Each structure stands twice: as structure tokens, then as C-alpha cells.
Amino acid sequence: MSMWQASVIAGLLALGGMAALACAMDRHYPQWSGQDEIPLPLCVLLRGGGLLLLASVWVPCVLVWGASVSTVAALGFWSLGALLTAGGMSWSPPWTVRAGATAALLGAAGCVLAWL
Secondary structure (H helix, E strand, O other), X not given: OOHHHHHHHHHHHHHHHHHHHHHOOOOOHHHHHOOOOOOHHHHHHHHHHHHHHHHOOHHHHXXXXXXXXXXXXXXXXXXXXXXXXXXXXXXXHHHHHHHHHHHHHHHHHHHHHXXX
16 A cells, blocks of 8 residues: 555545544534434444544554554544544535545545455
8 A cells, every 4th residue: 555545545534533423413413414412323323433433544554654653644634534524514514424424435445445
């Protein structure tokens, strides 16, 4: 895997993870869903999926940069995902949710294909 591929995959996973965590928040859920309260099973699913996506950011980072540099790279990608999600949620929450879901799927597919 090249450095460019790892960067794109890690960025997509971070964006998807941060968007999932934002969607699970009581503040943001009504903005994108139109409902008042988030159901508990959906909240648990979004939080768990978001944490899993954020943890999987380390996979492409470790494969390319090794154990020491991957921590700094993962922190950078998490920050990028948080910045894009925060800006997107203030601009257009429904589009941010769609972009986050698409990024999560593409990032997960890229991570799986990198292992093959």
C-alpha cells in the first residue's frame, strides 16, 4: 500500500467515524433525522460503529508508517475528520450524514482491499 492510498483510506475512515459519533449525539440527531429523540439501539449502533471506524484508522497508518509514526498520523486524521464533520454539521447535516456514510463504506472497502 502506498502512502497516498493509506492517507485516503485513513481520511475516509476518520470522516465516517466522526460523522457516526456526531449522528449519535442528542444535539445533532434531530438536525439530520427530523425526529426528537434518538432510539437507544440506534444510538449504541452509531457510537459503536463510530468508535470501530476511528480505531480502524490505525490499520493503514501502521501498514505504511510503522508503529511510532502511525500514532501521530492517526491523531492527524482524527482531527481532520472532526473538522470536516463539525463544519459539515453546521452547513448541512443531511449531506454530512450521507458523506460520512459513503466515506465509511469506501474507507472500509479500501481497508479490506489493502489486506488482500
